[in-house]
Amino acid sequence: MNATISIPSYRDVCAQRRLVLVDIENAARGATTSPDHVQTLRAEISHTLHLGAxxxxxxxxxxxxxxxxKLGWPTARFVVxxxxxGADLALLAELAQIDTSRFAELALVSGDHLFAPAVAAAGIPTTVLSHRTSxxxxxxLAANRIRLLSTNHPAAA
Known part of the structure; x- marks a missing residue:
């Protein structure tokens, strides 16, 4: 029995790969939060954006x-x-260093206006996931697509 393993090419991976920037404090509606709250947000963000490997x-x-x-989203990379x-500026500095052409899409989890110029200049389709009120x-106006976070999440404690 010969089983072959198919490994996707770099081109195939890039055709599906997304760059996902998460302002966790914006999503959590506060500067401090619990790992459980972050896990709940991670689950909603993953489900809404259909995050992949x-x-x-x-x-x-x-x-x-x-x-x-970090405890609530251990697989993510963090900028502090x-x-x-602060979180906005850290994410924007990181985005400025990334070649967005390697990605099929930019997904941003935040509603902050500071991201608008970077989203407009990304050069790839963009999705913004945010609370309606923020x-x-x-x-x-800068994003190609808007998705809304649930309003059922309590503000951070």
């Missing part, structure tokens, strides 16, 4: 949220920056 997931947060975020708009007009 090839997707590159980068989570931005402040140092206050890092431990809970504190202060006003989705900025600028980001809504």
């Amino acid at each position: 090839w997707d590159q997931i980068i989570v931005g947060c402040s140092h206050y949220s890092l431990l809970s975020a 920056r504190s202060g006003p708009d 989705l900025s007009r600028e980001l809504r």
